[in-house]
Amino acid sequence: ASRGSISETSIITQLFEGQLSYQVMCLECKTVTEKPERFTILSLPVPSKSACSLEDCLKCFFQQDTLTWNNQIHCSLCGKKQDAVVKAAITKAPQIIILHLKRFEWQDKHKRKLSTAIRYPLSNLDLSPYMAQWSHESDHRDVEYNLSAVVNHSGFLDDGHYTALCKHSITKNWYSFDDDHVTKIPNSSVQTDTAYLLFY
Numbered sequence: 001a002s003r004g005s006i007s008e009t010s011i012i013t014q015l016f017e018g019q020l021s022y023q024v025m026c027l028e029c030k031t032v033t034e035k036p037e038r039f040t041i042l043s044l045p046v047p048s049k050s051a052c053s054l055e056d057c058l059k060c061f062f063q064q065d066t067l068t069w070n071n072q073i074h075c076s077l078c079g080k081k082q083d084a085v086v087k088a089a090i091t092k093a094p095q096i097i098i099l100h101l102k103r104f105e106w107q108d109k110h111k112r113k114l115s116t117a118i119r120y121p122l123s124n125l126d127l128s129p130y131m132a133q134w135s136h137e138s139d140h141r142d143v144e145y146n147l148s149a150v151v152n153h154s155g156f157l158d159d160g161h162y163t164a165l166c167k168h169s170i171t172k173n174w175y176s177f178d179d180d181h182v183t184k185i186p187n188s189s190v191q192t193d194t195a196y197l198l199f200y
């Protein structure tokens, strides 16, 4: 009867929508509140300028953060703004997870592209360390993911070229899509330094 029920039946939400929970603890009274949030893409920070692994990016996203100064939260028990710690966890894992690699850093007021070499697995990406311990057991069924597509971005932040690598669901062969050029590629070419979106 609402917009919500329409979106729940769309193919996009069925395939890509998951849920995160942010656990926020007031550092004064230690009250913990949970804030659920739906997602279709996880935007992961890239913690290195030279090289790192997807695991490093995931750890960085899910690590506990301390909120102080301008980032303080309003604690309803204390009745005012307080320092807090916040930590995210996955409460519902999507069927296909889209990971966005935030390949940029701020230099003064300018965004600069990071060409970090990020290693990512072609199979068995395990998200169980990032699942909430209190989430339903049924949601733990299958949090091992296999890579099915990569979107590459080459060039500068405001002017570049996109290509895609996709795995054929039946033959399991990988193909490169570059405008109208489609070529079969070996598995070893699926790891690129221009990867920008990963579909697992």
Ligand SMILES: [Zn+2]
Pocket: 026, 027, 028, 029, 030, 031, 075, 076, 077, 078, 079, 082
């Ligand atoms: Zn408090």
